[in-house]
Amino acid sequence: MYLSELDSGALASGKPALPPRSYEDKALLRAAAALNLELGRAKPAIYWTDMLLSAAIGYAGLFVAITASSVGLAIAGAVVAMLALYRATSFIHEISHLKPDAVPGFHTVWNLIAGVPLMIPSFMYEGVHTLHHHRARYGTVDDPEYLPLSLMRTRTLALFMAAAALAPIGFLIRHAVLVPLSLLFPSLRAAVMEKYSALAINPQFRRPAPDAKLKRSWAVWEVLASLWSIGLIALVVAGVVPVRAFLIYLGVLSGAMIVNQVRTLVAHLWENDGEEMSITAQYLDSVNVPPPGYLPALWAPVGLRYHAIHHLLPGLPYHALGEAHARLIAAMPEDTSYHRANYRSLRAMVMRLVRASMGAGRG
Numbered sequence: 001m002y003l004s005e006l007d008s009g010a011l012a013s014g015k016p017a018l019p020p021r022s023y024e025d026k027a028l029l030r031a032a033a034a035l036n037l038e039l040g041r042a043k044p045a046i047y048w049t050d051m052l053l054s055a056a057i058g059y060a061g062l063f064v065a066i067t068a069s070s071v072g073l074a075i076a077g078a079v080v081a082m083l084a085l086y087r088a089t090s091f092i093h094e095i096s097h098l099k100p101d102a103v104p105g106f107h108t109v110w111n112l113i114a115g116v117p118l119m120i121p122s123f124m125y126e127g128v129h130t131l132h133h134h135r136a137r138y139g140t141v142d143d144p145e146y147l148p149l150s151l152m153r154t155r156t157l158a159l160f161m162a163a164a165a166l167a168p169i170g171f172l173i174r175h176a177v178l179v180p181l182s183l184l185f186p187s188l189r190a191a192v193m194e195k196y197s198a199l200a201i202n203p204q205f206r207r208p209a210p211d212a213k214l215k216r217s218w219a220v221w222e223v224l225a226s227l228w229s230i231g232l233i234a235l236v237v238a239g240v241v242p243v244r245a246f247l248i249y250l251g252v253l254s255g256a257m258i259v260n261q262v263r264t265l266v267a268h269l270w271e272n273d274g275e276e277m278s279i280t281a282q283y284l285d286s287v288n289v290p291p292p293g294y295l296p297a298l299w300a301p302v303g304l305r306y307h308a309i310h311h312l313l314p315g316l317p318y319h320a321l322g323e324a325h326a327r328l329i330a331a332m333p334e335d336t337s338y339h340r341a342n343y344r345s346l347r348a349m350v351m352r353l354v355r356a357s358m359g360a361g362r363g
Contacts, residue, residue: 023278023280023281024278024279024280025280025336025337025338027332027336028280028283028312028328028332028336028337028338029279029280029312031327031328031331031332031338032309032312032313032324032328035313035316035324035327035328036313036315036316039316039317039320039323039324040313040315040316040317040320041317042098042099042102042103042317042319043317043319044102044103044104044106046319047091047094047103047106047317047319048103048106050087050091050302051088051091051106051110051113051114052113054084054085054087054088055084055085055088055113055114057080057084058080058081058083058084058085058086058087058088059081059085060080060081061077061078061079061080061081061082061084061085062077062078062081062085062248062249062252063077064076064077064080064081065077065078065081065248065252066244066245066248066249074248078248078251078252078255079255081252082252082255082256082259083256083259083298085114085118085252085253085256086256086259086260086301087301087302088113088114088118089114089115089118089120089256090260090301090302090304091106091110091114091302092110092114092115092120092122092124092125092199093125093129093302093304093318094302094303094317094318095107095110095122095125095126096122096125096126096127096128096129096130097129097130097314097315098317102317107122107217110122111221111224115221115225116221116224116225116228117228118253119168119171119172119175119225119228119229119253120171120199121221121222121224121225122217122221123197123210123214123217123218123221123222124197124198124199125198125199126214126217127207127208127210127211127214128144128145128198128199128200128207129144129145129199130314131143131144131145132144132145132146133311133314135279136276138272138276138277138282138311139272139274139275139276139277139282139285140272140274140275140276141202141204141274142205143202143205144198144200144201144202144205144207145200145201145202146201146202146268146270146272147160147201147202147270148270148271148272148273148274149265149270149353149356149357150269150270150271150353150356150357150360151270151271151273151356151357151360152357152360153357153360154354154357154358156357157265157353157354157357160201160261160265161258161261161262163261164254164257164258164260164261165254165257165258166254167253167254167257168250168253168254168257169250171229172229172232172233172250174192174196174197175222175225175226175228175229175230176226176229176230176232176233178192178196179192179222179225179226180226180230193207193209194206194207195207197218201264232246259299262299262346262350263299263300263304265349265350265353266287266289266343266346266349266350266353267286267287267304267307268285268286268287268307269284269285269286269287270285270353271285271356272285279311279312280337282311283308283311283312283337283341284308284337284340284341286307286308286310286311286341287307287308287341287343287349288305288306288307288308288309288325288341288342288343289305289306289342289343289344289346290305290306290322290325290329290342290344291322293344295346296346299346302318303317303318303319303321303322304318306321306322306324306325308341308342309321309324309325309328329342
């Protein structure tokens with residue numbers, strides 16, 4: 001089966017040592033730059049169709065999960081809701097990279113359809129994710145989305161997954177409790193903005209102050225997310241929204257966060273110990289899970305299966321990554337850097353990380 005197969009060129013035991021972190025594969029970077037010029041234009045029709053259809057299917061599944069009279073149908077609805085809403089929310093990644101005029105109106109509509117009702121408004125990723133792509137920040141203590149998980153103990157992985165499962169409760173507390181209180185207490189406001197306003201995995205990360213444009217957008221969507229969360233809790237307390245429906249809603253969001261966290265586990269090799277890395281080294285520390293498999297479209301949607309290419313070409317729209325991969329595979333000889341970031345097994349990558357963390361625990 002696909003998920004039991006491993007790309008022999010990527011994790012084979014005879015794989016040669018990685019090049020120095022300062023090494024740049026200039027041929028790869030030139031080929032990638034050419035693709036960026038040719039494929040870099042976002043196609044609004046694809047964005048709108050994909051996002052709206054994903055959200056519609058997700059909310060339909062959530063409705064079935066809440067209203068179904070049979071347990072089996074409720075579970076099926078919840079699974080559909082989890083995967084479809086996960087796909088819809090994954091567009092937050094695209095929003096963080098899209099130029100303002102690339103897909104007009106997408107930012108606003110996505111926040112109204114997904115960001116606010118699912119408690120992850122776009123400001124929690126905008127101005128944060130791009131720091132992960134900063135040449136001098138990647139893999140360092142200043143990277144919000146990097147932890148050297150391969151060098152950490154296994155219990156860190158367990159805490160990593162537990163944090164994802166509990167994230168929806170954390171979002172609810174942030175929006176419904178901390179934000180209103182922070183308007184009364186300036187010291188709390190500073191903590192909320194620095195520590196609790198970013199979708200980050202690095203606990204040491206402190207979010208810098210937003211620029212003027214993001215600050216205005218942040219204020220709008222934070223107020224709406226706070227009103228949504230407070231209103232939802234009030235409706236549950238008043239008995240208007242059944243407790244069962246509320247728990248299913250949180251459970252679906254928790255499931256989506258868990259799937260995303262599993263994807264995060266295999267998005268990188270997580271082997272950097274904090275020093276600066278070249279662009280090529282950042283690429284080789286990242287992971288592509290290209291076709292022929294279909295399952296990555298579920299657990300790494302919206303182009304996230306091409307995470308290594310994304311680190312080469314962060315501005316490339318998600319719908320162009322498959323074509324970029326096909327062209328690079330054809331253009332780059334098998335012994336070059338490009339092929340070394342392509343993997344074929346979720347299970348093998350997770351087990352590789354677990355083994356590495358177990359080894360770190362013995363150290």
